[in-house]
Amino acid sequence: MNSTQAKLSLGPLLFNWDVDKIRDFYFKIADEAPVDHVYVGEVVCSKRGYGNDYIPDVIERLERAGKKVIISGLALIMDDKDKRFMESHNAMSPDYMIEANDLSAINFLRGKDHAIGPFVNIYNEATLRYFEKGGAKRVSLNHELPCSSLKALADAATAELEVQVFGRLPLAISARCYHARAHNLNKGGCQYVCDRDADGLTVDTLDGVPFLVINGLQTMSYTYCNLMKELPEMLGMGINNFRLSPHDVDMVKVTQLYRDCLDGKIESDEASQSLEDEVFAAEFSNGFYHGEPGMEQVEL
Amino acid sequence: METLELVCPAGTPAALRVAVTAGADAVYVGFRDETNARNFPGLNFSPEELAEAIDFAHERGVKVYLAVNTYAKAGNNEPWIKAIDNADRLKVDAIILADIGLLDYAANKYPDLRLHLSVQASASNPTSINFYVREFGVRRVVLPRVLSVSEIKEINGQIDAGSEVFAFGGMCPMAEGRCSLSSYLTGQSPNMNGVCSPASHVTYEQLGTGLASKLAGLTINNFEEHEQVGYPTLCKGRFMANGKTGYLFEEPTSLNISTILPELIDAGVTAFKIEGRQRSKAYIGQVVKSFRLAVDKAKENEKIEINMDHLSEGGGNTTGAFKKSWM
Numbered sequence: 001m002n003s004t005q006a007k008l009s010l011g012p013l014l015f016n017w018d019v020d021k022i023r024d025f026y027f028k029i030a031d032e033a034p035v036d037h038v039y040v041g042e043v044v045c046s047k048r049g050y051g052n053d054y055i056p057d058v059i060e061r062l063e064r065a066g067k068k069v070i071i072s073g074l075a076l077i078m079d080d081k082d083k084r085f086m087e088s089h090n091a092m093s094p095d096y097m098i099e100a101n102d103l104s105a106i107n108f109l110r111g112k113d114h115a116i117g118p119f120v121n122i123y124n125e126a127t128l129r130y131f132e133k134g135g136a137k138r139v140s141l142n143h144e145l146p147c148s149s150l151k152a153l154a155d156a157a158t159a160e161l162e163v164q165v166f167g168r169l170p171l172a173i174s175a176r177c178y179h180a181r182a183h184n185l186n187k188g189g190c191q192y193v194c195d196r197d198a199d200g201l202t203v204d205t206l207d208g209v210p211f212l213v214i215n216g217l218q219t220m221s222y223t224y225c226n227l228m229k230e231l232p233e234m235l236g237m238g239i240n241n242f243r244l245s246p247h248d249v250d251m252v253k254v255t256q257l258y259r260d261c262l263d264g265k266i267e268s269d270e271a272s273q274s275l276e277d278e279v280f281a282a283e284f285s286n287g288f289y290h291g292e293p294g295m296e297q298v299e300l
Numbered sequence: 301m302e303t304l305e306l307v308c309p310a311g312t313p314a315a316l317r318v319a320v321t322a323g324a325d326a327v328y329v330g331f332r333d334e335t336n337a338r339n340f341p342g343l344n345f346s347p348e349e350l351a352e353a354i355d356f357a358h359e360r361g362v363k364v365y366l367a368v369n370t371y372a373k374a375g376n377n378e379p380w381i382k383a384i385d386n387a388d389r390l391k392v393d394a395i396i397l398a399d400i401g402l403l404d405y406a407a408n409k410y411p412d413l414r415l416h417l418s419v420q421a422s423a424s425n426p427t428s429i430n431f432y433v434r435e436f437g438v439r440r441v442v443l444p445r446v447l448s449v450s451e452i453k454e455i456n457g458q459i460d461a462g463s464e465v466f467a468f469g470g471m472c473p474m475a476e477g478r479c480s481l482s483s484y485l486t487g488q489s490p491n492m493n494g495v496c497s498p499a500s501h502v503t504y505e506q507l508g509t510g511l512a513s514k515l516a517g518l519t520i521n522n523f524e525e526h527e528q529v530g531y532p533t534l535c536k537g538r539f540m541a542n543g544k545t546g547y548l549f550e551e552p553t554s555l556n557i558s559t560i561l562p563e564l565i566d567a568g569v570t571a572f573k574i575e576g577r578q579r580s581k582a583y584i585g586q587v588v589k590s591f592r593l594a595v596d597k598a599k600e601n602e603k604i605e606i607n608m609d610h611l612s613e614g615g616g617n618t619t620g621a622f623k624k625s626w627m
Contacts, residue, residue, distance in 0.1 A: 008311070014560060029513075075478075076422075076424060076446070076475055076478075077424060077425045077428070078425060078447060078451060079451055079602050080448055081395065082425070083425060083427070098477050102425075102428065103423060103427075103428040103431050103432075104425050104427035104428040104431070107427050107428070107430075107431040108427075119478060121371055121398075121399070121400075121421075121477060121478070121491065122398065122400075123371035123372060123373065123374060123491065123492065124371065124372045124373060124374045124377055124399070124401050125374055125375075125377075125401070126372070126377065126399075126400075126401025126402070126404060126405060127371075127372075127400040128401075129401070129402035130400050130401060130404050131400070136513075142480075143480070144480045144483055144489060144491065144492065145374070148374070148375060149374035150374075151375075152374035152375035153374050156374075169480075169484070171479065171480045171481050171484050172474040172475070172478065172479040172480065172481050172535075173474065173475050173478055173479075174446065174473055174474045174475060174549075175446030175447070175472055175475070175621050175627050176549075176550075176621070176626065176627045177627065178548060181548065182330065182541045182542040182544070182548060183542065186625065186627060187627040188624070188627070196494075201542060202541065203539045203540070203541045203548060204519070204540040204541070205518045205519050205537075205539060205540075206519040206520075206521070206522055206537075206538055206539070206540065206545070207359075207519045208519060208540075209518055210541070211485075212481075212539075213519065214541065214548070219474070219549070220483065221484055231399065252419055258422060287487070288480075288483070288484075291487070292487055293483065293484060293485055293486055293487040293516065294480065294483055294484035294487075295485060297491075
């Protein structure tokens, strides 16, 4: 595989890490990770977003390293607090491209160049066309779409399309905080317990099968999506942007493996094996892409 | 100002007749395919059946709404386009949509067709709702089950459309239209296939004196002999996390807001919706009759509690996110 057009992006950090850890993480990404775009901003819970003053430092460092920064917005906007938080993101346009994850953000961004994130439902060409007409230049697609839909959308797209190829999948979002609930708390008095699980709190079925993880208001897949072997097919469709979702692992190594794979320096089999051997032994999945249950790993 | 409506489910022509007779102001239905979010075997309407049902309802002064509330498939949107074309041809009173592409199509092609925004669109704030109102002429929004009564009141003061809330029946703890838990396990989702935790993937297994309910081979719940066995809806199962076993997401309960109807009317809600197009005629008859009474009393600011525990999932009731303590 050899595609100089192919670009890697680092999705927004979905977990509630300590501010110093976040800063260090992004500084390392800036210095060492071969990614083209970096999405920054709190997507899951507005309660986490206040007081996070690391963003300007991080943006500066990433830009100095030649990365393009995109600001990711909140996924579920319910009350005034959420709305004000979203507006603080939107205020960074047009200096930065904003990735809208809710229709209310798109409402503000229409007519300006913007990005649309995977929490806005775009399942078909007509919806894609509607948002493109409104100024969407980058669209990160929903993880649920099978390759047949990705292809049909890529055939129709004028915007840059992006697909998540690494990391736990954000399966659901709720008004209720499951992290708080798992600690016998409620959202109002959550004590920010979501900061205890850097990659989410594992949820097992009664059979003892690890199945999901909870991350505050969000419920995610236990498995890590890994579409390394599917990259050539997506490039063939005309999809050129691939999102890696941050986890508490050596993300520099992860991004390097995907980059090497895209550049044809190593085969996808070998890169996948390295991911398991050198980064971490996770359960991987690619089911959604192949039209199967999302948790499945379809052997190619 | 719209008059307050009781909007009732009709999964079959027979259930529609029951709902109409029992006191519904409007019924909502779907076509027999993947274009609606209750795409279950044996349910829903052919275009011919819908034409007859509309005649039956209209003769009795009851409106018929058509749900086309899944997301059209890339590369093949024909079933969805056909559903909208048929809705206009058959003169339904409104069509309930979630997909932006379909809203755009319907608004441009059939400007006189009344549009309601499905809960599957997950429009949870005034800005989002007004976006749909301005762009597509949406006249009513079905509010997501993530909002409290005070939030609903605030929203109603800021939107140029009626609002419909769920009053009774199954309840999603997740934001609707933004959940792929079902497809993660079974390959089939509400958004793409119109199903959640589909019956085709459900099995029950005897466990000593108890019973395990499974979805796609994974245990969603275990029931002791004395417990009422529930359907293994994924988010209402027992799981283990943080060293504890329990209903991590939501208990197998039903939404029942009969006790807070006056507050919701005061909050500006224009329609109450009963969930359950998959339910039996007997169930529909009882629930619709009870809620007819409750809504009529609530209009006079009288509160009555409807005890329908025997009709509820798992035998329990909740007012869900309408009360902040739920979150």
